Amino acid sequence: MNRVQNTKLILWLIAGLAAAVGVTRFIFGLGATTNLTDATPWGLWIGFDVMAGVALAGGGFVITAIFYIMKREEFHPLVKPAVLTAFLGYIAVVFGLMFDLGLPWNIWHMIIFWNPHSPLFEVGWCVMLYTTVLLLEFSPVPLEEFSRYAKIRAFLMRFRFPLVLLGIMLSTLHQSSLGSLFLIMPFKLHPLWYSEILPVLFFISAAALGLMMVSFESLVSHWLYRRKPETHLVAKLGKAAVWVLGIYLAVKMAELVWSGEFGLIFAGTWESYLFIAELMISVIIPIIIFSIPRTRNSAAGQWAGSALVVFGMIFNRINVGGLTMLRATGDTYVPSWTEIIISLGVVSAAALAFLFAIEKFHIWEQRPRHPETDKHAGASFDHTSEVWLGEPVVSARTKYSLAFIMSFALGFALLPGHKLESKGIETVVVEKARGGDTLYIDGNHDGYGVLFNHAAHIDTTRGRESCVSCHHMNKPLDRETGCWECHRAMYTATDMFGHDRHGSAQGAGLACGECHTPGLERQRSTAKQCDACHLDLIPPGSPIIADGYLAPAYVDILHQQCITCHREQAALQADKPDLALCATCHETVPPEYLQAAVWDNPRAAEFNRVVLPGPVEQTGADDE
Amino acid sequence: MSAAILTDVTRCIGCLECVAACKQANRLELDVPRYWQKTDGLSADNWTAILKKQEDHYVRKQCRHCLEPACASACPVGALHQTAQGAVVYDREKCLGCRYCMMACPYGIPRYDWDQPVPYVEKCILCYDRITQGQQPACTEVCPKQATIFGERDALIAEARSRIARNPELYIDHIWGEHEVGGTSVLYISDINLDFLAYTSNPGTRPLPQTTAKAMNAVPFAFVGMGGLMYGLNWIIRRRMELAGKDGTHED
Structure with a gap:
């Protein structure tokens, strides 16, 4: 039974990590926990959790169709596991979607705000209804355990056939409509995957995947509980899958030929290799495996065939879901580990629920022995020697709880704190502006800087007295400190107080009580202000309010300083109407007389990370 | 009425006044480069941007306000919808954050508040509250060169045609947005090719909502x-x- 326990332990570990990431995602937002961008707004969570998830849960409608509609009684042992997998699959899809949706608490809006033109609206409704249908289809199984609910169970059983029929109808709709979602992106989706009949392809592939997912799940769960695999049933499903996969392949190829895109398969681009790989894994190799009777009936062949279809179709949904759009969008998207762990966590949670149901309810003809209540595990008391023999008793449940809590804590430890707090802003360290009378200020190094005529500003403003409006601080051992020394980051506020330096013997060597009032909580707000000791810190006439000594972002203060005055002067001086225009200060390339100083400077590469000599082809423009 | 904007790339001097006015009118924050902003100057805080192109050409990028908007047809709850004037606007109270609009847009316009725990979709709304009060959008109002002008769509198309006819050696004989994806409210005339504004150089004239309509029917x-x-x-x-x-x- 160790196989089950170890598997569960791993699943709990993954679930713990995912729980930590999940909590973080709701506190810090999608930007902090995913690598999604404005050009790639759908990533792994849609491609895998939703698109592949729904397709993987397709086993429910396929098996119920075979058993209840086509009356193939021999598949009876597979029906309950298949419905359970489908039910848990849909729950997992909706649960996973909660992480991806920006405003998941508004998901119920689909019930009252209708847009019937949207395929997503239709998918949403179908998933809602089908999950309910699956609940009603499955609930007689757990209700069997409680005799007092016998009447409800009998009532539900009476509606089994109409429920199954409704389930198949709803599945047809949303399995295909998931493909319809992408019809609206003809320019983004690669032509090998884009097709007018994408919904048809999605439906056929979901049916094929349904057959193979049920096989795969049966093989895995029987292996896990060391039971004899249902080889004969899997072989029959494999035979059926050959037909469905064959139809899928034929329709897909016919569509490509008909639309004149067949040649793209051999175009030699990375998409063409991706397409060939996907088709080999998901369709061609499995067809070969399940066509040959020897491999079809062998355990290895069944494992390989069903696993290939499952992974191949997941691959297909990820390709359609965004991977093959990267050429059109010009973006590069690789899911972050936090995205991957959430996806794995959702699968782990569903798998744990599946194993729970397998052990507790009458899903298999013969229930597996319950590993957690196995009396033979652990230690036993030896009465003659009056000692405990064997391993100490640590019940499986304790182990799982420990695993979950530890990986939950580990998850928080692994999360990159800086990335979470940064709000997507890369810290750009401001450097001292170079030059004398004219400064070239390009704080974010995008080659889109500002030429600041220092000399002219001294003359036009109130002469020497105006220095203090910019050089408004005297740092220790310095007079008229430059902006960049305190406003050190381009876009984020920086702390200009060195706490450790004040306390260390090499620095000021102060005792705590010299700044912090004894008896009060030691905080910045209750400590002595800097100018209480540094008497010369703020020169007279300085505009700063030294409260807390946090220096605002460089771009903020420069904007504030310049724009306010420029606007005032533009209104006053009729001969200078352009004074308040952004482009008056912001130029792409410095004027010719300065290019030698800026571009040809040996250190140009350092302070202009984007060096664009010659004609400027620049796509980024901001409004500094 | 069908509100529209005509941007004449040959007249734009890249002064960024439209960008500044847009920020002020829509109360947007300072634009800070974030790592998820990879495509162009647009961002959640920048609903319009000036793209610098070769030889001092400046192209203003903004929402095109398609006559048959893909985003509005994609939105499952109708948070994005077209008003009677033709502006495609956003109702943040309805939005559930699926970002299908961002996937559907052929011009890659809608942006997202990736840094927020409560994020919304951000895009140009053609200053909807201003145009309903008889004003023009903030961007066209401030343009010092009338490079971007506001008016009736038909009148602007006529104006664009007459400008091209008067100066055929300057302009490329094409009005971007007249027919593409069923026509857009934001139109461009230019002396450089503007196909880079869309994800494809050949968007065709079929409105994108028709692609899914067939399947939905x-x-x-x-x-x-x-x-x-x-x-x-x-x-x-x-x-x-x-x-x-x-x-x-x-x-x-």
Whole structure:
């Protein structure tokens, strides 16, 4: 039974990590926990959790169709596991979607705000209804355990056939409509995957995947509980899958030929290799495996065939879901580990629920022995020697709880704190502006800087007295400190107080009580202000309010300083109407007389990370 | 009325006044480069941007306000919708954050508040509140060169045509947005090719909502058809079983 326990332990570990990431995602937002961008707004969570998830849960409608509609009684042992997998699959899809949706608490809006033109609206409704249908289809199984609910169970059983029929109808709709979602992106989706009949392809592939997912799940769960695999049933499903996969392949190829895109398969681009790989894994190799009777009936062949279809179709949904759009969008998207762990966590949670149901309810003809209540595990008391023999008793449940809590804590430890707090802003360290009378200020190094005529500003403003409006601080051992020394980051506020330096013997060597009032909580707000000791810190006439000594972002203060005055002067001086225009200060390339100083400077590469000599082809423009 | 904007790339001097006015009118924050902003100057805080192109050409990028918007047709809850004036606006109270609009847009316009725990979609709304009060959008109002002008769509197309006719050696004989994806409210004339504004150089004239409409119209038929097929199949199989002397009903 160790196989089950170890598997569960791993699943709990993954679930713990995912729980930590999940909590973080709701506190810090999608930007902090995913690598999604404005050009790639759908990533792994849609491609895998939703698109592949729904397709993987397709086993429910396929098996119920075979058993209840086509009356193939021999598949009876597979029906309950298949419905359970489908039910848990849909729950997992909706649960996973909660992480991806920006405003998941508004998901119920689909019930009252209708847009019937949207395929997503239709998918949403179908998933809602089908999950309910699956609940009603499955609930007689757990209700069997409680005799007092016998009447409800009998009532539900009476509606089994109409429920199954409704389930198949709803599945047809949303399995295909998931493909319809992408019809609206003809320019983004690669032509090998884009097709007018994408919904048809999605439906056929979901049916094929349904057959193979049920096989795969049966093989895995029987292996896990060391039971004899249902080889004969899997072989029959494999035979059926050959037909469905064959139809899928034929329709897909016919569509490509008909639309004149067949040649793209051999175009030699990375998409063409991706397409060939996907088709080999998901369709061609499995067809070969399940066509040959020897491999079809062998355990290895069944494992390989069903696993290939499952992974191949997941691959297909990820390709359609965004991977093959990267050429059109010009973006590069690789899911972050936090995205991957959430996806794995959702699968782990569903798998744990599946194993729970397998052990507790009458899903298999013969229930597996319950590993957690196995009396033979652990230690036993030896009465003659009056000692405990064997391993100490640590019940499986304790182990799982420990695993979950530890990986939950580990998850928080692994999360990159800086990335979470940064709000997507890369810290750009401001450097001292170079030059004398004219400064070239390009704080974010995008080659889109500002030429600041220092000399002219001294003359036009109130002469020497105006220095203090910019050089408004005297740092220790310095007079008229430059902006960049305190406003050190381009876009984020920086702390200009060195706490450790004040306390260390090499620095000021102060005792705590010299700044912090004894008896009060030691905080910045209750400590002595800097100018209480540094008497010369703020020169007279300085505009700063030294409260807390946090220096605002460089771009903020420069904007504030310049724009306010420029606007005032533009209104006053009729001969200078352009004074308040952004482009008056912001130029792409410095004027010719300065290019030698800026571009040809040996250190140009350092302070202009984007060096664009010659004609400027620049796509980024901001409004500094 | 059909509100529209005509941007003449040959007249734009790249002064960024439209960008500044847009920020002020829509109360947007300072634009800070974030790592998820990879495509162009647009961002959640920048609803319009000036793209610098070769030889001092400046192209203003903004929402095109398609006549048949893909984003509005994609939105499952109708948070994005077209107003009577033609502006495509956003109702953040309805939004559930699926970002299908961002996927659907052929011009890659809608942006997202990736840094927020409560994020919304951000895009140009053609200063909807201003145009309903008879004003023009903030961007066209401030443009010092009238490089971007506001008006009736038909009048602006006529104006664009006459500008091209008067100066055929300057302009490329094409009005971007007149027919693409069924026509857009934001139009461009230019002396450089502006195909880079869309994800494809050949967007065609078919409105994108029509691509999904065909599939959506088939939904009721697929639903009833599959139901009928399954029921019919079941009936035939049961009948055959009865004839073969087997009991067609099954318990559990």
